[in-house]
Amino acid sequence: MSTPFEKDIATDGPLFSVGERVRVDDRRSLGHCRTPFYLRGKEGEVIAIEGPFRDPEKLAYHKPGLPAAYLYRVRFKQDEMWHGYDGSARDRLEADLFEPWLQKASESDIKGGA
Amino acid sequence: MPERITNIRKGTPGNAVHDVGGLDFGPVDREEHDLSLYEKRVDALLMLLAGPKNSAFRVDALRRTVEDYAEQEYDGTPYYDRWIRAIRNLLLEQEIVTEAELDAKIASVCDRLEAEGQIVSRKPVP
Numbered sequence: 001m002s003t004p005f006e007k008d009i010a011t012d013g014p015l016f017s018v019g020e021r022v023r024v025d026d027r028r029s030l031g032h033c034r035t036p037f038y039l040r041g042k043e044g045e046v047i048a049i050e051g052p053f054r055d056p057e058k059l060a061y062h063k064p065g066l067p068a069a070y071l072y073r074v075r076f077k078q079d080e081m082w083h084g085y086d087g088s089a090r091d092r093l094e095a096d097l098f099e100p101w102l103q104k105a106s107e108s109d110i111k112g113g114a
Numbered sequence: 115m116p117e118r119i120t121n122i123r124k125g126t127p128g129n130a131v132h133d134v135g136g137l138d139f140g141p142v143d144r145e146e147h148d149l150s151l152y153e154k155r156v157d158a159l160l161m162l163l164a165g166p167k168n169s170a171f172r173v174d175a176l177r178r179t180v181e182d183y184a185e186q187e188y189d190g191t192p193y194y195d196r197w198i199r200a201i202r203n204l205l206l207e208q209e210i211v212t213e214a215e216l217d218a219k220i221a222s223v224c225d226r227l228e229a230e231g232q233i234v235s236r237k238p239v240p
Binding site: 029031032033036037038056059060061062065081082 | 130133135136171172174175177178181208
């Protein structure tokens with residue numbers, strides 16, 4: 001029973017690029033999931049493409065985790081995340097998120113000056 | 115176990131006992147301790163089972179199993195105890211050991227430790 005690790009996983013290229021604004025899906029997970037609740041529906045900026053990885057939502061149930069999913073590092077503004085945030089307006093939070101949980105932020109989503 | 119506002123998670127969608135980011139659990143306990151032999155052994159066991167050589171399960175399955183705990187059990191179980199219980203559950207789930215084999219082994223270890231004069235708990239572990 002051998003499961004190959006992060007080698008030879010073919011994928012199409014990443015859907016998002018560095019600098020792009022993305023919105024985290026505000027949906028419920030049906031099982032194992034690595035996307036925290038506090039980020040759902042929030043908007044951030046892709047700051048790195050970590051690469052394709054086997055999908056943890058499938059690996060958790062002993063499946064091969066394919067097709068692989070791109071993992072991105074996304075940066076969020078802390079004061080857009082929490083009600084009554086009293087830290088610096090420059091505070092940021094970075095999270096690693098898989099592509100199936102991200103959408104392109106639509107124009108109407110993008111707040112002025114964000 | 116620190117006092118916690120546990121009912122807050124009942125309002126969160128889904129079954130996510132671990133997903134507590136942003137909820138009010140008070141200050142983070144930053145106290146560190148040296149790992150005990152037991153904790154190192156649990157860690158080693160996980161590495162051996164989840165590593166590419168054995169591939170009994172992936173670490174993702176360990177997380178899923180730990181996160182399946184009920185709220186009270188999750189909060190009341192120390193970190194490495196959660197791991198070893200999840201490892202046990204996954205070994206059963208993957209049919210690598212049977213419950214009968216596990217019970218027999220635990221009983222024989224308890225017998226040996228008692229013969230050495232140690233106090234042993236035979237309470238079943240959830």
